[in-house]
Amino acid sequence: MAETIVKIENLVKRYKDLIAVDHLNLEIKKGEVYGLLGPNGSGKSTTINSMLSLLAYDKGSIEIFGKEMTPVSYDIKKKIGIIMQDVAVFDELTVYENIDYFCGLYIKDKETRKKYVTDAVNFTGLNDFLKFYPKKLSGGLLRRLNIACGIAHKPELIILDEPTVAVDPQSRNKILEGIQELNRNGATIIYTSHYMEEVEQICTRIAIMDKGRKIAEGTKEELKRMIKNTETITVETENVPDEILSRINDLSHVYETEQSEGRLIIRCGGGKHNLIRVLSVLQEAELNFGRVYTELPTLNDVFLEITGKVLRDREE
Amino acid sequence: MLHNIKYELFIRMRAKGLVFWMILFPVALGAFFKISFSNIYDEYTSFSTVPAAVVENVENPVFHTVTDEISKEDNPLLEVTYTDKEDALTLLKEQKVSGIIWLDEEVSLSVASDSIEATILESFLNQYKRQEKIITDTLETNPAALESVISEMNSETESCVRIPLTEGNTDNLLNYYYNLIAMVALFGSEGGLEAAIRNQGNLSAVAARKGTSPAKKSVTLLSSLISACIVQALCCALTVTYVNFILKINFGGSLPFVYLSGLIGSVLGVSLGFMIGSIGKAGENAKTGICMAVSLASCFFSGLMVNTMKPMIIEKAPWFNDINPAALISDAFYCLNVYSDYSRYIQKNITMIILSVLMAAIGFILTRRRKYASL
Numbered sequence: 001m002a003e004t005i006v007k008i009e010n011l012v013k014r015y016k017d018l019i020a021v022d023h024l025n026l027e028i029k030k031g032e033v034y035g036l037l038g039p040n041g042s043g044k045s046t047t048i049n050s051m052l053s054l055l056a057y058d059k060g061s062i063e064i065f066g067k068e069m070t071p072v073s074y075d076i077k078k079k080i081g082i083i084m085q086d087v088a089v090f091d092e093l094t095v096y097e098n099i100d101y102f103c104g105l106y107i108k109d110k111e112t113r114k115k116y117v118t119d120a121v122n123f124t125g126l127n128d129f130l131k132f133y134p135k136k137l138s139g140g141l142l143r144r145l146n147i148a149c150g151i152a153h154k155p156e157l158i159i160l161d162e163p164t165v166a167v168d169p170q171s172r173n174k175i176l177e178g179i180q181e182l183n184r185n186g187a188t189i190i191y192t193s194h195y196m197e198e199v200e201q202i203c204t205r206i207a208i209m210d211k212g213r214k215i216a217e218g219t220k221e222e223l224k225r226m227i228k229n230t231e232t233i234t235v236e237t238e239n240v241p242d243e244i245l246s247r248i249n250d251l252s253h254v255y256e257t258e259q260s261e262g263r264l265i266i267r268c269g270g271g272k273h274n275l276i277r278v279l280s281v282l283q284e285a286e287l288n289f290g291r292v293y294t295e296l297p298t299l300n301d302v303f304l305e306i307t308g309k310v311l312r313d314r315e316e
Numbered sequence: 317m318l319h320n321i322k323y324e325l326f327i328r329m330r331a332k333g334l335v336f337w338m339i340l341f342p343v344a345l346g347a348f349f350k351i352s353f354s355n356i357y358d359e360y361t362s363f364s365t366v367p368a369a370v371v372e373n374v375e376n377p378v379f380h381t382v383t384d385e386i387s388k389e390d391n392p393l394l395e396v397t398y399t400d401k402e403d404a405l406t407l408l409k410e411q412k413v414s415g416i417i418w419l420d421e422e423v424s425l426s427v428a429s430d431s432i433e434a435t436i437l438e439s440f441l442n443q444y445k446r447q448e449k450i451i452t453d454t455l456e457t458n459p460a461a462l463e464s465v466i467s468e469m470n471s472e473t474e475s476c477v478r479i480p481l482t483e484g485n486t487d488n489l490l491n492y493y494y495n496l497i498a499m500v501a502l503f504g505s506e507g508g509l510e511a512a513i514r515n516q517g518n519l520s521a522v523a524a525r526k527g528t529s530p531a532k533k534s535v536t537l538l539s540s541l542i543s544a545c546i547v548q549a550l551c552c553a554l555t556v557t558y559v560n561f562i563l564k565i566n567f568g569g570s571l572p573f574v575y576l577s578g579l580i581g582s583v584l585g586v587s588l589g590f591m592i593g594s595i596g597k598a599g600e601n602a603k604t605g606i607c608m609a610v611s612l613a614s615c616f617f618s619g620l621m622v623n624t625m626k627p628m629i630i631e632k633a634p635w636f637n638d639i640n641p642a643a644l645i646s647d648a649f650y651c652l653n654v655y656s657d658y659s660r661y662i663q664k665n666i667t668m669i670i671l672s673v674l675m676a677a678i679g680f681i682l683t684r685r686r687k688y689a690s691l
Binding site for chain 2: 015049052055056077078082084088092093097101102108149150
């Protein structure tokens with residue numbers, strides 16, 4: 001049984017009448033990449049800030065490394081690295097100086113610190129930008145600097161709060177690969193995001209949050225098994241007659257059809273060869289159609305089915 | 317601690333606002349004062365030789381002898397022109413002389429207006445009238461001693477006009493430069509404000525990051541304050557150096573004390589900003605606005621903007637000057653300028669130190685918490 005690194009019990013945080021975190025329970029084991037997935041305002045950052053003792057909470061308890069977390073738990077804080085949602089670096093310090101400054105808050109020995117800073121620079125690929133000031137860095141490089149400042153002291157628990165917001169795809173991939181490498185090197189990771197693809201890609205266990213509550217938890221496979229949908233078939237076609245729609249609905253394992261924007265969407269729950277059976281119906285009816293594709297359920301489907309709303313807009 | 321102070325110094329020294337407000341602005345304002353006051357300085361400093369017309373209606377060899385002796389000196393008190401009544405009146409009208417000395421049965425004086433030069437002439441003639449008999453007797457009995465008698469009279473006349481209160485420069489215009497230094501010291505409130513904001517997790521992201529680290533808050537706060545004081549004191553010292561050595565404004569023998577009060581004033585400014593930055597839940601912009609408003613109000617009530625304000629405060633609420641940072645800084649300089657002993661100067665500086673400690677302590681108490689209701 002892996003050691004418990006973080007244990008949150010019945011955490012409640014209110015902002016006047018609004019309940020930001022509603023009786024939340026979490027248990028995160030050593031070596032996990034634990035994802036907190038939820039739309040903006042679902043309580044992810046509030047949970048993180050409460051965990052770090054930055055935010056006062058109304059009820060509940062938080063234990064990290066088996067000890068109660070308080071603002072003066074310096075021994076616990078030494079083992080934690082935090083990458084904030086907002087880039088938290090000094091504009092007046094260069095890349096190297098920023099990393100050295102924040103590392104210096106944890107590591108007193110000069111030689112050790114120098115080595116750690118060099119490791120962080122290499123890890124984040126900032127070698128060519130050491131003398132750059134943050135304002136001269138692109139959004140992606142700035143995020144990498146933010147990460148370097150949070151991990152330079154080689155923490156055992158790394159908390160990343162939406163680290164890829166407003167980052168280009170190339171930098172995002174680099175960041176995600178880096179997080180997986182940190183995990184391989186032994187760090188336990190807590191990763192919050194509203195990007196389901198990222199969470200699916202890197203997290204070993206996921207908690208889905210909405211309105212301050214944990215609405216589901218498990219591996220991505222476990223989460224997907226919780227819902228009815230196992231396959232979504234999309235057919236590009238216009239105006240499918242009601243008769244044909246009825247025949248498709250009558251197919252076994254098809255539980256829902258939907259027509260919108262020149263597409264026919266067919267949702268299936270279980271069964272095999274659903275696509276072949278749908279195509280047979282369409283061909284028999286001599287209906288013209290374009291592309292046909294099938295998708296396995298995503299975490300968005302999980303979120304949709306549980307809450308009745310999409311996790312985030314497609315434009316985001 | 318040293319690690320923190322080192323980087324806090326880097327952060328402050330590289331801030332763009334510092335170069336403008338702490339260095340360029342005082343330099344420009346000092347230069348502006350220098351240019352603006354140069355004419356006034358000329359007027360003030362050229363009164364040592366007073367031009368006067370002498371109309372000798374009755375022959376007066378004693379007065380002749382006195383004026384001849386005076387004109388031999390390196391820096392003569394008077395420059396006399398013997399002429400007739402019409403010419404003398406014309407010279408006075410054209411302001412080529414400051415007065416007309418009439419040598420009748422009695423010696424008398426006419427001046428066009430009240431001025432320092434007119435006062436000098438009047439004083440000189442009073443001296444002459446009192447010592448005319450002595451001079452006459454000296455001429456008859458010991459002519460060799462005449463020079464020393466006249467020299468004595470000359471120096472007494474000067475002492476009637478110039479009353480040195482201290483060994484320092486008693487020039488009133490010096491107050492403008494003192495106010496400039498006081499203003500730079502008070503700008504330290506901005507540094508103190510930053511120290512408070514950069515250590516409160518609900519006000520800045522870097523503070524939140526610091527708050528999650530194992531660094532003790534007292535250490536990070538103290539490092540921020542120390543570095544703010546160092547930078548502020550350096551800027552203040554730079555201003556004093558610039559005013560004294562580049563603009564050639566003479567602080568008399570009080571230059572080291574000007575540096576000292578600049579240093580203490582800087583600490584006071586930083587403490588003021590730190591306290592303001594620590595009060596309440598307002599955001600960074602709101603606190604910056606409040607800090608600026610408090611600094612300006614402090615300057616206003618101390619008379620740095622309107623010179624009638626200070627006497628009014630002294631009359632209506634004298635205690636206010638003892639808690640008003642700008643008034644304390646400018647008063648310390650004022651004491652240097654006016655009083656010959658340093659007791660009031662020391663008192664003002666001690667008050668500044670006490671107020672600094674008090675405000676810094678309030679700031680520490682208010683920012684010591686580590687958990688916030690919202691971020």
